[in-house]
Amino acid sequence: MIRVLWNPASGRGRGALLFPRLRAAFEAHGLRDFVQSQREGDEARLVREAIADGVQTLVVAGGDGTWGKSAVALAQAGAPARMAFVAAGTGNDFAKNLRAPATDVEAMAALIASGGVERRVDLGRVDGNWFANVAGFGFDVEVLMATKGSRLLRGPAVYVAAALGQLFSFGGIPVRIGGVASLFAPRRNRLMLVFANGKEFGGAFKIAPMARVDDGKLDAVVFEDGIKLGRVALLARALGGTHIGHPKVFHKAGAEFELEFDSPPAYELDGDLHLAPSRVVTVASLPGVLRVLDSPT
Numbered sequence: 001m002i003r004v005l006w007n008p009a010s011g012r013g014r015g016a017l018l019f020p021r022l023r024a025a026f027e028a029h030g031l032r033d034f035v036q037s038q039r040e041g042d043e044a045r046l047v048r049e050a051i052a053d054g055v056q057t058l059v060v061a062g063g064d065g066t067w068g069k070s071a072v073a074l075a076q077a078g079a080p081a082r083m084a085f086v087a088a089g090t091g092n093d094f095a096k097n098l099r100a101p102a103t104d105v106e107a108m109a110a111l112i113a114s115g116g117v118e119r120r121v122d123l124g125r126v127d128g129n130w131f132a133n134v135a136g137f138g139f140d141v142e143v144l145m146a147t148k149g150s151r152l153l154r155g156p157a158v159y160v161a162a163a164l165g166q167l168f169s170f171g172g173i174p175v176r177i178g179g180v181a182s183l184f185a186p187r188r189n190r191l192m193l194v195f196a197n198g199k200e201f202g203g204a205f206k207i208a209p210m211a212r213v214d215d216g217k218l219d220a221v222v223f224e225d226g227i228k229l230g231r232v233a234l235l236a237r238a239l240g241g242t243h244i245g246h247p248k249v250f251h252k253a254g255a256e257f258e259l260e261f262d263s264p265p266a267y268e269l270d271g272d273l274h275l276a277p278s279r280v281v282t283v284a285s286l287p288g289v290l291r292v293l294d295s296p297t
């Protein structure tokens, strides 16, 4: 049994605009089971209902927020159902780690109808909160707060514009990082810490080009703070993925990291803001917990 869960609000309304084409593409293959999320956070309820109804493949049409919440709910349910990704959001980053053509609705409908292949992929967690694509601390959180205020832009421009706006005002975040030997740096002011399961985030940034969603690890990418003009150059490099190797950027893959902040930090998971309950935070990979439908090649 195949069901399509779609978010009309993803992509700032792109989900709703895409729906007639989505429906036509799936109906062409005899797939007629559609449910719409009604509000933010509705995904967990809809995933539970899908499992109770015997859904084996849950197609989720949205962006990273919808995908992340659905993936977490599906993985936590422990049911043998698998998830397929159709892009209708702003960044749509997680699906860039799969072979299936998430941005091509007609091709996805054909692939899903044919069954595709099943893969196991990792998720991640910050303390007890799970995520699919990335967890971010520091500058990333400031950027996300700024994007919530931007209503004029669409697509990756939302993040790039917000990032530029925050570049000169953000003061950095003091943190000590443990868990992987080469990152045992003393407590230092950092611009940003990203723990990447997938390769890209923000729709435009190749934050961890070497990351794989099925390696049982997260890729920690830590930007040391520096002069404000240096931030611009670093951010520009992150668009192309060439920040890795820069002397102010540390990269290390690992299964678990322990972070010690001065006070409980705010962080973002797949574009959603959270506040840690304590100033010591654990970030870890959850190997192979999600089944996904992918292309054979």
Ligand SMILES: Nc1ncnc2c1ncn2[C@@H]1O[C@H](COP(=O)(O)OP(=O)(O)OP(=O)(O)O)[C@@H](O)[C@H]1O
Pocket: 007, 008, 009, 010, 011, 012, 037, 038, 039, 040, 041, 042, 043, 062, 063, 064, 065, 066, 067, 069, 088, 089, 090, 091, 092, 093, 203, 270, 271
């Ligand atoms: N009916 C709804 N009305 C408003 N928000 C919804 C609704 N259904 C789901 N949501 C929420 O909309 C948010 C944004 O969706 P999503 O992340 O998929 O799109 P996006 O932000 O445009 O894309 P991306 O995260 O790839 O940049 C999610 O947090 C989701 O929980």
